[in-house]
Amino acid sequence: xxxxxxxxxxxxxxxxxxxxxxxxxxxxxxxxxxxxxxxxxxxxxxxxxxxxxxxxxxxxxxxxxxxxxxxxxxxxxxxxxxxxxxxxxxxxxxxxxxxxxxxxxxxxxxxxxxxxxxxxxxxxxxxxxxxxxxxxxxxxxxxxxxxxxxxxxxxxxxxxxxxxxxxxxxxxxxxxxxxxxxxxxxxxxxxxxxxxxxxxxxxxxxxxxxxxxxxxxxxxxxxxxxxxxxxxxxxxxxxxxxxxxxxxxxxxxxxxxxxxxxxxxxxxxxxxxxxxxxxxxxxxxxx
Amino acid sequence: xxxxxxxxxxxxxxxxxxxxxxxxxxxxxxxxxxxxxxxxxxxxxxxxxxxxxxxxxxxxxxxxxxxxxxxxxxxxxxxxxxxxxxxxxxxxxxxxxxxxxxxxxxxxxxxxxxxxxxxxxxxxxxxxxxxxxxxxxxxxxxxxxxxxxxxxxxxxxxxxxxxxxxxxxxxxxxxxxxxxxxxxxxxxxxxxxxxxxxxxxxxxxxxxxxxxxxxxxxxxxxxxxxxxxxxxxxxx
Numbered sequence: 001x002x003x004x005x006x007x008x009x010x011x012x013x014x015x016x017x018x019x020x021x022x023x024x025x026x027x028x029x030x031x032x033x034x035x036x037x038x039x040x041x042x043x044x045x046x047x048x049x050x051x052x053x054x055x056x057x058x059x060x061x062x063x064x065x066x067x068x069x070x071x072x073x074x075x076x077x078x079x080x081x082x083x084x085x086x087x088x089x090x091x092x093x094x095x096x097x098x099x100x101x102x103x104x105x106x107x108x109x110x111x112x113x114x115x116x117x118x119x120x121x122x123x124x125x126x127x128x129x130x131x132x133x134x135x136x137x138x139x140x141x142x143x144x145x146x147x148x149x150x151x152x153x154x155x156x157x158x159x160x161x162x163x164x165x166x167x168x169x170x171x172x173x174x175x176x177x178x179x180x181x182x183x184x185x186x187x188x189x190x191x192x193x194x195x196x197x198x199x200x201x202x203x204x205x206x207x208x209x210x211x212x213x214x215x216x217x218x219x220x221x222x223x224x225x226x227x228x229x230x231x232x233x234x235x236x237x238x239x240x241x242x243x244x245x246x247x248x249x250x251x252x253x254x255x256x257x258x259x260x261x262x263x264x265x266x267x268x269x270x271x272x273x274x275x276x277x278x279x280x281x282x283x284x285x286x287x
Numbered sequence: 288x289x290x291x292x293x294x295x296x297x298x299x300x301x302x303x304x305x306x307x308x309x310x311x312x313x314x315x316x317x318x319x320x321x322x323x324x325x326x327x328x329x330x331x332x333x334x335x336x337x338x339x340x341x342x343x344x345x346x347x348x349x350x351x352x353x354x355x356x357x358x359x360x361x362x363x364x365x366x367x368x369x370x371x372x373x374x375x376x377x378x379x380x381x382x383x384x385x386x387x388x389x390x391x392x393x394x395x396x397x398x399x400x401x402x403x404x405x406x407x408x409x410x411x412x413x414x415x416x417x418x419x420x421x422x423x424x425x426x427x428x429x430x431x432x433x434x435x436x437x438x439x440x441x442x443x444x445x446x447x448x449x450x451x452x453x454x455x456x457x458x459x460x461x462x463x464x465x466x467x468x469x470x471x472x473x474x475x476x477x478x479x480x481x482x483x484x485x486x487x488x489x490x491x492x493x494x495x496x497x498x499x500x501x502x503x504x505x506x507x508x509x510x511x512x513x514x515x516x517x518x519x520x521x522x523x
Contacts, residue, residue: 195363
């Protein structure tokens with residue numbers, strides 16, 4: 001099983017049995033990353049922040065479901081839920097992304113990782129997948145609670161439930177888009193520094209400083225600049241994609257006829273961030 | 288004391304992370320310039336740039352990076368022991384660090400706000416913003432310096448304060464504004480140079496007194512905490 005150039009014996013214990021390959025390494029990294037995002041297997045202290053955010057998000061969903069079952073109207077639907085939670089999602093990725101990549105840089109384990117049959121791409125894929133899953137769970141589980149609230153109180157029987165499923169699935173897809181955009185940007189920023197504190201500050205700064213840019217661009221005296229203003233910030237970019245796909249113009253920003261540009265930029269942004277992440281891990285020095 | 292201040296300043300500027308301080312002020316001035324160049328009415332963009340970006344993001348984030356950087360990074364890598372074992376009163380250590388942190392964040396945030404204020408309204412407005420931002424920088428620095436002594440995750444707690452307390456709650460729950468430095472800064476700047484852009488929600492005496500409470504209280508508590516400081520390993 002062992003390949004040439006792979007260091008298995010790092011001086012601790014002899015082992016001559018079968019060895020697992022890249023797939024198993026990737027899966028192990030993914031599972032470990034996903035557990036680390038919510039603080040499983042870590043001390044109680046490291047559970048405070050992620051579960052604090054998750055608790056607030058869940059609470060909002062429960063309140064929303066309760067209000068809907070009592071009065072029959074949403075406080076916000078599945079899409080507006082994601083938009084409304086954006087500040088908490090920023091905070092969540094600011095906690096979790098440095099936890100995933102900055103710790104590895106700081107403790108200098110990367111040379112050990114990459115002396116195994118693990119490629120840089122595998123490492124990046126495992127980390128991105130872990131963060132995407134975590135952010136999606138953060139948004140998707142509350143959406144599912146809202147769905148349960150709606151499905152159990154429906155008046156029209158099975159038809160009402162199917163109607164609700166039809167609303168939930170696009171909502172989940174929307175959360176996937178959120179997860180990809182936020183995970184790729186925050187991991188890229190976090191991978192630049194080994195200090196978790198600075199990585200967290202940097203992630204929040206990048207997300208927050210782009211929001212006022214949208215506000216400014218949208219008051220410029222030009223129709224085109226108003227339609228394109230949302231491109232400047234990840235949050236408004238995502239709602240722009242929503243406005244384009246659902247053909248809505250009553251959201252925070254009016255995308256006009258430029259909706260397709262929002263879609264293209266979202267795709268390019270995610271791809272560019274992932275490629276830069278790959279480039280970042282072409283060469284890893286031990287810090 | 289001056290040596291501690293010198294070492295702190297060198298630790299702050301000698302690394303790459305000082306570059307983190309550059310883009311935010313540049314963005315602030317750049318946006319103001321763009322709006323000015325397009326001749327947009329300042330009443331439309333002033334609030335978004337000066338309050339939305341300047342006072343709500345640039346000032347607190349810069350103060351957070353600097354304020355937790357002066358002491359927190361030394362606690363993190365354990366070099367704080369070298370200073371603590373010197374025959375210096377703990378008070379002097381805190382005061383020197385606070386001085387550097389407040390000075391750096393005041394300059395880094397007041398200068399771009401001054402420029403943005405001139406572009407938005409007048410020199411007087413710019414000066415008012417600069418004075419208020421400097422006062423805010425001192426208060427934020429005292430708070431974040433304290434945070435880096437009472438907790439192992441000062442940046443995250445500081446972010447909670449900026450994002451959740453000032454950002455989310457301060458917008459909807461009026462009661463939290465009394466404990467929000469951002470609101471003091473807005474009020475002070477508004478009282479020095481009244482314009483339609485700033486909308487102070489707490490009264491001037493309250494903001495002045497509370498800002499001083501934050502500064503003095505934070506400093507005293509930080510001195511107290513450093514007096515009985517125990518060095519521990521990194522959090523897991």
